[in-house]
Amino acid sequence: MFDKNITWGIIGVGDVCEVKSGPAYQKTKGFSLKSVMRRDLAKARDFAQRHGIEKYTYNADELINDPEIDAIYIATPPQHHLSFALKVAAADKICCVEKPMARNFEECNKMLLPFESKKLPLFVAYYRRTLxxxxxxxxxxxxxxxxxxxxxxxxxxxxxxxxxxxxxxxxxxxxxxxxxxxxxxxxxxxxxxxxxxxxxxxxxxxxxxxxxxxxxxxxxxxxxxxxxxxxxxxxxxxxxxxxxxxxxxxxxxxxxxxxxxxxxxxxxxxxxxxxxxxxxxxHPIHVQQYHVEAMRDQLLYGKAYSSTGKSALHTAWVMDNILGVI
Structure with a gap:
């Protein structure tokens, strides 16, 4: 458990972050949203200014390695989830990945391993578990x-x-x-x-x-x-x-x-x-609000949350079996 306010950064502040998820990180007591990243710097600046966020960048590595950031929410399309998550794990930080966790079971498994070996929290935004x-x-x-x-x-x-x-x-x-x-x-x-x-x-x-x-x-x-x-x-x-x-x-x-x-x-x-x-x-106005609060409850108060990298790995296994790729 953490004994302080947890500061978050978001990689990929596109449409999903406008209402569904981004504001939830600002409205959850114990969390604060300090920095956002988007490859288009003008769009990153626009998002930050409209939502009252202190920092913005076009460089994901800069955000991940920012010493003022404790946790990273990866909200990009799934082809980037694995590479960014591995960098977050290397930086010894908390991570939440947008769903689907990655493109397939193999990528999900590669993502999970360093978080488990370092005992770092890895969540996945399957927020229907909290609605x-x-x-x-x-x-x-x-x-x-x-x-x-x-x-x-x-x-x-x-x-x-x-x-x-x-x-x-x-x-x-x-x-x-x-x-x-x-x-x-x-x-x-x-x-x-x-x-x-x-x-x-x-x-x-x-x-x-x-x-x-x-x-x-x-x-x-x-x-x-x-x-x-x-x-x-x-x-x-x-x-x-x-x-x-x-x-x-x-x-x-x-x-x-x-x-x-x-x-x-x-x-x-x-x-x-x-x-x-x-x-x-x-549903709540910000549909991921209860999901974000559930992460907070685990990180700050020790109340286990069920939507983790491990549970999402199982979901990826189910999907790949239906697709016939494993």
């Missing part, structure tokens, strides 16, 4: 509201991105060199990590992927099935070329059903013979 909506689902599961759980299924579908029809379109989420699984890497990782949190580790996983539309270099259609260590079975399909959006998770038990969405802001629902509940639970 009240999903904690209500966990409460229902832990209190056996639907009895023994038999199966979980997730359907996630959406139409193709119309911008892909333009010659100058570029999105790292469909660049196979950055996101080998395309949108699956960026989106499915959230849900699969949440299932790990809700139902325990995965024991065996298999799947298939395909490029049905040929709009992007990365695949766009996926199916998967798995078994958790406790015997609960699971399945999912993810398709990014359907006619309308679908985002539905169903957890089936011996006495009822729990249903919710991973991304859509819909109520969480509990259905049994005895009760029918539908609860609308809003």
């Amino acid at each position: 009240p909506r999903f904690l209500k689902v966990k409460e229902w599961i832990d209190h056996e509201k639907i009895g023994e759980i038999r199966h979980i299924h997730w359907s996630l579908c959406q139409p193709p991105n119309p911008a892909a029809d333009y010659p100058d379109f570029y999105n790292w989420r469909t660049d196979k060199q950055i996101a080998p699984g395309g949108y699956f890497d960026d989106l499915a990782s959230h849900g699969l990590d949440l299932f790990h949190f809700l139902l325990g580790k995965f024991k065996s996983v298999c799947g298939q992927s395909n490029n049905q539309q040929n709009l992007y270099a990365a695949p766009d259609a996926f199916t998967g099935s798995w078994v958790h260590e406790n015997g609960i079975t699971g399945s999912g399909f993810w398709n990014f070329g359907t006619w309308k959006k679908v985002d539905k998770v169903e957890i089936l038990g011996e006495k009822g059903r729990i249903s919710f969405a991973i991304f859509n802001e819909e109520p969480v629902r509990l259905e049994t013979e005895k009760e029918q509940l539908s609860l609308a639970i809003e």
Whole structure:
């Protein structure tokens, strides 16, 4: 545990840091955001000035090795996560990496090793583990509201991105060199990590992927099935070329059903013979606020947080098995 205020620096202050994550580091008691980095110095300066941050730079090494910085949040696209995280570990500093942790299981494992050997905290921003909506689902599961759980299924579908029809379109989420699984890497990782949190580790996983539309270099259609260590079975399909959006998770038990969405802001629902509940639970304005507070609670008060490099490594293993690369 640390016995002082922890100062943070952010590498990669793009859109995700504007509202979703950046302000949470400023609003969390015990943390302060002191420096930000972006390759475009003018954009780094603009972010710092608008958010009241003291320092800014275009040089990641300068930020990582700044003696006034205790911890680094890496908020870049995933192709940079491993190289920056290794530098953070070499500097003996705390690290939080944006999800997905890296491009594949192998990179995640390489990242984790130096943090574990030095006993340095490594967190990953799978913040759904801290959101009240999903904690209500966990409460229902832990209190056996639907009895023994038999199966979980997730359907996630959406139409193709119309911008892909333009010659100058570029999105790292469909660049196979950055996101080998395309949108699956960026989106499915959230849900699969949440299932790990809700139902325990995965024991065996298999799947298939395909490029049905040929709009992007990365695949766009996926199916998967798995078994958790406790015997609960699971399945999912993810398709990014359907006619309308679908985002539905169903957890089936011996006495009822729990249903919710991973991304859509819909109520969480509990259905049994005895009760029918539908609860609308809003996210915080800064959706990573509770995630950042959970890191604070571990670092300053010794309360363990579950979204670590080790848990995210397991999620990467699940994803690579569905993609068929391990």
